[in-house]
Amino acid sequence: MKPKVDLPIILVLSILTIFGIITIYSAGGMRFALRQIIWLPLATTCLILAYYIPERLLYFIAYPLYFFSILLLILVLIFGSGLGAKRWFDLGFINFQPSELAKIATVLALARFLTARKKFTFRIADLSLPILLALVPLLLIILEPDLGSSLIFLPILGVILYWKGLTLFQVFLLFSPLLSFAFGYNLYTWITYFVVLIIILLIKGNVLQLLVTLGINSLTGLLEPLVWSSLKDYQRARITNFLAPWVDPKGIGWNLIQSQIAIGSGRLFGKGYLSGTQKRLEFLPNRHTDFIFSVIGEEFGFIGCFIILGLFFFLLYRLTIKARYLRDEFTSLCTIGFATIIGYHIIVNTGMLLGLMPITGIALPFLSYGGSSLLFNFIMIGLILNFGSQY
Amino acid sequence: MENRLRVLITIGTIFFLLIIGRLVQFQIVFGDRYFRLAELNRIRRVIVPAPRGQIFDRNGILLASTRPAFAISVIPAETDSATIAKLAMLINTPFSEIWQKVERNRFFTLPIKIKHNIPLDLVAKIEENSNELSSVSVEVEPLRYYPLAETTCHILGYLSEIREDELKKDSTYNPSNLIGRAGIEAQYEKYLRGYDGMKFIEVDSRGKEVGPIYEKKPVAVKAGKDLFLTIDANLQRRCYQILQDYPKAAIIGIDLSDGGIICLVSKPSFDPNILLGPLPPAEWNKLTSDRGRPFFNRATMSGYPPGSTFKPLIALTGLESGILTKNSYFQPCSGKFLFGNRVFRCWTTHGQLNLISAISQSCNIYFYQAGLKLGLDLITQTALKFGFGNLTGIDLPEESKGLVPTRKYLDQRYGKNRWSKGTLLNLGIGQGEILVTPLQLACFYAAIAGNGTYFRPHLLKAIDEGNRIKDFEEQELHIAVQEKNFAIIKEALFYAVEQGTGKAAKVEEVVIAGKTGTAQNPFGEDHAWFVGYAGNPTPKILVSIIVENAGKGGAVAAPLARQLVRAYFQFKEPESLSPVIDSL
Numbered sequence: 001m002k003p004k005v006d007l008p009i010i011l012v013l014s015i016l017t018i019f020g021i022i023t024i025y026s027a028g029g030m031r032f033a034l035r036q037i038i039w040l041p042l043a044t045t046c047l048i049l050a051y052y053i054p055e056r057l058l059y060f061i062a063y064p065l066y067f068f069s070i071l072l073l074i075l076v077l078i079f080g081s082g083l084g085a086k087r088w089f090d091l092g093f094i095n096f097q098p099s100e101l102a103k104i105a106t107v108l109a110l111a112r113f114l115t116a117r118k119k120f121t122f123r124i125a126d127l128s129l130p131i132l133l134a135l136v137p138l139l140l141i142i143l144e145p146d147l148g149s150s151l152i153f154l155p156i157l158g159v160i161l162y163w164k165g166l167t168l169f170q171v172f173l174l175f176s177p178l179l180s181f182a183f184g185y186n187l188y189t190w191i192t193y194f195v196v197l198i199i200i201l202l203i204k205g206n207v208l209q210l211l212v213t214l215g216i217n218s219l220t221g222l223l224e225p226l227v228w229s230s231l232k233d234y235q236r237a238r239i240t241n242f243l244a245p246w247v248d249p250k251g252i253g254w255n256l257i258q259s260q261i262a263i264g265s266g267r268l269f270g271k272g273y274l275s276g277t278q279k280r281l282e283f284l285p286n287r288h289t290d291f292i293f294s295v296i297g298e299e300f301g302f303i304g305c306f307i308i309l310g311l312f313f314f315l316l317y318r319l320t321i322k323a324r325y326l327r328d329e330f331t332s333l334c335t336i337g338f339a340t341i342i343g344y345h346i347i348v349n350t351g352m353l354l355g356l357m358p359i360t361g362i363a364l365p366f367l368s369y370g371g372s373s374l375l376f377n378f379i380m381i382g383l384i385l386n387f388g389s390q391y
Numbered sequence: 392m393e394n395r396l397r398v399l400i401t402i403g404t405i406f407f408l409l410i411i412g413r414l415v416q417f418q419i420v421f422g423d424r425y426f427r428l429a430e431l432n433r434i435r436r437v438i439v440p441a442p443r444g445q446i447f448d449r450n451g452i453l454l455a456s457t458r459p460a461f462a463i464s465v466i467p468a469e470t471d472s473a474t475i476a477k478l479a480m481l482i483n484t485p486f487s488e489i490w491q492k493v494e495r496n497r498f499f500t501l502p503i504k505i506k507h508n509i510p511l512d513l514v515a516k517i518e519e520n521s522n523e524l525s526s527v528s529v530e531v532e533p534l535r536y537y538p539l540a541e542t543t544c545h546i547l548g549y550l551s552e553i554r555e556d557e558l559k560k561d562s563t564y565n566p567s568n569l570i571g572r573a574g575i576e577a578q579y580e581k582y583l584r585g586y587d588g589m590k591f592i593e594v595d596s597r598g599k600e601v602g603p604i605y606e607k608k609p610v611a612v613k614a615g616k617d618l619f620l621t622i623d624a625n626l627q628r629r630c631y632q633i634l635q636d637y638p639k640a641a642i643i644g645i646d647l648s649d650g651g652i653i654c655l656v657s658k659p660s661f662d663p664n665i666l667l668g669p670l671p672p673a674e675w676n677k678l679t680s681d682r683g684r685p686f687f688n689r690a691t692m693s694g695y696p697p698g699s700t701f702k703p704l705i706a707l708t709g710l711e712s713g714i715l716t717k718n719s720y721f722q723p724c725s726g727k728f729l730f731g732n733r734v735f736r737c738w739t740t741h742g743q744l745n746l747i748s749a750i751s752q753s754c755n756i757y758f759y760q761a762g763l764k765l766g767l768d769l770i771t772q773t774a775l776k777f778g779f780g781n782l783t784g785i786d787l788p789e790e791s792k793g794l795v796p797t798r799k800y801l802d803q804r805y806g807k808n809r810w811s812k813g814t815l816l817n818l819g820i821g822q823g824e825i826l827v828t829p830l831q832l833a834c835f836y837a838a839i840a841g842n843g844t845y846f847r848p849h850l851l852k853a854i855d856e857g858n859r860i861k862d863f864e865e866q867e868l869h870i871a872v873q874e875k876n877f878a879i880i881k882e883a884l885f886y887a888v889e890q891g892t893g894k895a896a897k898v899e900e901v902v903i904a905g906k907t908g909t910a911q912n913p914f915g916e917d918h919a920w921f922v923g924y925a926g927n928p929t930p931k932i933l934v935s936i937i938v939e940n941a942g943k944g945g946a947v948a949a950p951l952a953r954q955l956v957r958a959y960f961q962f963k964e965p966e967s968l969s970p971v972i973d974s975l
Contacts, residue, residue, distance in 0.1 A: 163395060261432065264417035264425025277433045281595040298429075302418040306411065313407050317400065324396050336399070347406045354413040 004389050005051075006322075012315045013366065013381060017374075019308070020292070020367035026274050027295040028288030032369050039371040043378040050382025051389075058383070059112055059330055065101075066109035066133070072098035073140040080144070087144050088372075099149045100376040102137040107156060107337030109133050114164045115330040122170045130161060131174075147235060148360025152344050154178065159340045160333055163323070169204050173213055180217040184224025194221070255291075258283045259353045263297030263305075270301030288369040290361055293353050308367070312346050319381075322388040331387035338380040434604060435594045436501055438567060441585025442533050444615030446547060446575060449651070449852055452624040453538055455547050455576070460534035461509045463517065463527065464502035464567070467493045470526035478527055481516050482506060495555065496566050504567040508534050535569070539624060541660040542631045545688040546622060546652075546787075546850060548574020549663035573686070575850060577788045579618055582854055588612030617855035621651025621863075629958040630656040633951050639939035641689035641829050644955060647837060647930050649865045650846025652785070653959070657690045659683040691783075691790045694826030695937055698908030698944065699753045699892070700920045701821025703839060703880045705761050706746055708773040710876040714765055717879050718745050721764075724756035728816075735759050735816055750883035751891030753907065755820045762819020763812070770818060771797040776870060777835045779827055784866075785848045793831055796824035822911050833935035836905070836922045839884070840930040842877045843870040888923065888949075895949035898956050902927050905934070905952065907944030916940035921948035925956045932959050 017040070025033035072089075076098050080086030088095040110133055120126050134157040141150035154175070162171050176197060183193040197217060201210045228236070262278035271277065276298035278284050284291050297305050319339045326332040342365050349364040351357040363373045417425060446455035463482065465475070470493060479486040489505050496503055514529050521527075535550050537543060550569040558564055563586060570584070571577035589610035593601040626644060634640045634656060644654040661678055678685060687693065709715025724741035727734050737755040741748075749757035762770065774780065780795030794800070796818065801810040804824075817823030830848060837845035847866040854861045884904035887893045892907045905923015912918055919938040924930035934952045941947040 159399065162399070168398065258432075260417060261425050261428045263414070264422055265429035267418050267422035267426055277593075278429050281433050281593065281601065283429075283432055283595075297414070297418065302414055302422075305414050305418070309407060309411060309414075313404075316403060320400060320403070321396065324393065343403055343406075347403075347410065350410050351406075351413075354410060354417065356409060356413060 006385055006388055009318050012311050016311055016366040023292055023295055024288045024369045027279055027292055028369060032288045036369055039374050043375045046375055047378040047382035050379045051386045055331060062108040062112035066105040069098060069102040069105040070136060073102055073137060077143055087146050094371055097372050099141050100372050103152055103341050104376060106134060106137055107334055110160050111330050111333035111337060114333055120165055122166060148362045152341060155340050155344050156337055160337050163333055163336045173209060176213055177216045177220040181220040181224050184221040190221050255285045256355060256359060259291055259294040260355055262294040266298040266301040268302050270299045270304055273299050275299060290363055292368050293350050293364050316343050319384050322384060326387055335384050335387055338384055433593050434591050437590050437592055438501055439588035439590055439612050440532050441587045441612045442614045443585060444583040445617045447619045448622045448624040454543055455537050457533035458536055459531050461514045462504045462530050462532040463506040463509055464504050464530050465493055466502050466526045467496045468498050468500045474524055474526055477523055481520060482513055502528055537663050540662045540664055542628055544660045544663050545657040546574055546655050548572060548576040549666050550576055573789060574787060578786050582616045585615040586613035618851060619853040620850050621852045623653045626958055627654045630654045633954050634658050637938045637941060639683055641937050643690050643829055643833050643935040645833055645837060645848055645933040647840055647933050650848050651852060652848055652850050655690050657688045659685045661685040688789045691785060691787055691828055691830045694791060694793045694828055695918050696825055696910040697821040697827045697832055698910045698920055699821060700832055700906045700908035700922045702750050702758050704773055705758050705770060705819055706750055707872060707876060707880055708765050708769050709761055710879060711872055712769055715746060720745060721757050721760040724754050728756045728759050730816060733813060747883040751886035753892045758819040759816045762815050767798055767815050771795050777838060779831055783830050783834050783848055785830060786850050791828060793828050794826040829935045829937045832922050833933055836924060837933050838870050839877055839880055840924040842874045843872045892945040893949045895945060896921060896923060896952040898953055900962050901925050901960055903956055907949050909943045917942060919947035920944040921952045923952060
């Protein structure tokens with residue numbers, strides 16, 4: 001049997017999960033707290049299974065699992081349910097979001113693909129397949145539509161490629177068309193971005209890179225307005241809102257403002273457990289799911305938020321450094337990929353509540369109410385612990 | 392690997408630091424601000440309207456009170472034009488009228504009243520549509536009402552919505568407040584007004600009340616103080632009744648023992664109760680454009696020539712200066728008096744009269760000559776001494792000074808000495824330039840009745856301070872005139888009623904003295920005066936009556952005085968009331 005379990009990780013994980021249930025009780029009441037508790041045995045079982053699953057088996061099922069998850073993503077577009085979108089399967093007793101599975105499967109598939117390539121360079125031949133592996137689920141999830149969840153595949157791809165051996169500059173070049181796309185909403189920001197891009201290319205790149213990059217960048221930059229006009233109203237509103245929430249305080253910016261009021265009003269020590277007025281009087285939307293961090297901020301104040309973020313940071317740090325010691329490339333890439341998923345969720349979720357990023361329906365790992373999210377987060381932790389125990 | 396790990400951890404750390412930094416900004420730097428915002432979110436301040444003080448008559452009969460009524464309120468800071476449009480449609484009021492009020496208080500986070508005294512069916516309509524009218528509420532508010540309606544309108548005045556400049560001047564008012572606009576309501580606003588309280592309730596994100604808030608202490612309501620007036624409601628009503636046939640008239644009754652106004656009616660009048668309801672603009676226009684000016688208090692604001700009621704003043708002037716005595720005679724009355732090339736007339740032919748008869752018979756010829764003999768300055772000095780040309784100081788905001796045509800005034804008006812002696816002759820019989828209010832005349836006769844001592848007229852009797860009743864401190868006034876001269880005038884006034892021009896005022900059961908007068912009116916029928924006092928053994932009540940465009944004082948005003956005096960002393964009217972119409 002395996003000798004070493006990373007006890008600090010288990011401890012932090014337990015603290016976060018229990019704290020999550022306590023907060024869910026405060027935010028959503030006994031009903032949601034109980035439901036979350038009901039998920040715990042299953043999630044823990046899966047964690048243990050993941051911990052014991054042989055690495056070779058994992059390597060073997062990487063591609064089948066990936067294709068299975070892609071299949072599910074296609075099926076969910078046809079049979080799925082959700083509020084104005086098709087995001088999950090209603091299995092009666094639970095809702096299953098295939099995008100959760102797709103994240104893990106994509107990390108596994110990318111890891112397996114890259115592990116097989118002993119020689120990996122910054123060439124289209126080498127890059128095209130990994131990009132494709134990430135883009136397929138991304139596009140399928142955008143179609144649901146679930147912009148927030150879909151974007152996770154970009155950092156996964158970026159971080160894994162970087163870990164595999166690309167330089168930061170190469171990763172930057174790879175993602176520059178997306179930046180061009182993002183900055184394209186306004187002519188001036190786009191021009192500014194383009195100038196910076198050219199300067200960077202002139203300093204670090206060669207002629208071929210310069211031409212290709214600028215070409216693609218121009219294309220995506222010009223594409224932006226077209227895509228903007230094809231966005232759904234609520235998506236557009238969310239982005240506008242992020243940029244200027246106080247423009248329409250009674251309308252669509254309300255969620256963001258109220259979440260910020262909730263967090264800010266917690267001040268240093270918070271209003272005390274169960275005493276958040278923003279939460280209690282329903283000024284906070286989705287209090288027990290995506291906005292749970294606002295409840296923490298309101299009831300436990302800066303101290304509470306700081307401790308939670310500290311625990312998250314510790315967890316991520318602890319998970320990430322494992323990747324260094326893993327001699328096996330596949331598990332190393334998986335570890336870094338999973339850590340990226342968890343880290344991305346933490347940063348994007350808290351960032352959006354604090355107005356640093358647009359509001360996207362992304363859950364806070366271990367704390368937000370939601371069975372499948374808890375389940376897959378536990379599986380990822382189980383897998384990382386599994387890899388870590390093998391060196 | 393080592394290096395790449397460091398880069399990744401650095402990137403992750405930067406993100407975490409950004410988030411921590413943002414938390415510091417939100418929770419520590421601006422924490423208090425956000426805390427206040429959260430409190431504003433959940434706490435709705437509700438104004439608890441303070442009841443306005445009630446007004447009672449001298450016997451405790453209610454003259455002004457408050458009763459619960461429904462009012463529509465809007466929170467300006469939370470509403471929008473669509474909601475107001477919907478509301479305007481429901482209550483059938485022009486959108487602009489409501490919107491103006493909202494705009495004026497755009498950032499006011501408390502409900503402001505936009506419509507008072509709304510009927511029950513409208514309340515139901517609004518409640519039905521409450522989902523679409525989230526910033527609108529129906530509140531119960533104390534509504535002012537005046538049981539005696541138009542009978543007491545000029546005494547009590549009325550309330551109206553507070554103006555912006557008044558709000559700025561006094562921060563203890565809020566835009567929902569009504570403020571006394573006229574009469575006692577305005578005069579004693581500081582006592583009558585209460586101070587609105589404030590309670591705090593917790594509301595959820597939909598604005599629904601969740602419950603009270605215990606940690607924030609409500610601001611206690613301070614009720615207004617009740618006032619007692621010197622008015623006698625029954626007599627007041629009787630006065631209004633007495634004047635029922637006359638569209639424009641005023642009547643004052645004063646208690647001579649303390650200067651308290653027992654009754655005061657001015658006609659035409661208005662019903663102050665409708666001013667606070669949903670008064671249609673047309674109705675309002677009708678009121679304000681009425682040629683009779685119903686808002687105008689004739690008893691204190693309207694200046695008339697005193698006519699013959701002024702003759703005692705001429706006589707007093709003569710007696711005091713020693714120019715006239717009780718037995719002074721002039722050229723006998725032949726019905727007319729030639730002065731220069733002008734003819735000045737008397738209403739009859741009196742023959743030879745002494746001073747007392749000249750007053751009681753109201754001979755003009757006698758007083759033309761007396762006036763000429765005394766000269767303008769002596770007369771106007773006496774007039775000013777008795778308070779003519781000045782405010783009586785009654786506790787009402789509406790009062791006018793009248794006019795005493797002094798030399799200075801006439802010089803200014805016509806140029807130095809450019810005015811004719813005819814002015815003086817006219818002044819001798821109380822006609823021409825001189826203008827007096829019924830109240831001023833009442834004060835003059837009060838002074839006569841009290842031998843120069845009388846009280847400043849007032850309406851307030853007492854203030855209910857809660858733990859004690861604070862009585863009004865009446866102010867005694869003295870006018871330095873020899874008592875024997877007053878005695879002569881009083882004798883004359885007694886005879887004026889007993890057998891003179893004021894016979895129609897005579898009351899068998901009580902001593903009554905007084906003087907009739909007819910104010911010449913170049914624009915129409917003359918105005919009828921009667922001023923006098925009654926009581927045994929000393930005068931108790933003073934009566935001053937003017938009836939516009941009704942003719943002679945002896946024929947019109949004197950019988951009214953009789954009725955009032957009878958009512959005051961609670962004498963039964965004789966079975967068959969044959970009005971005593973003098974030949975006058």
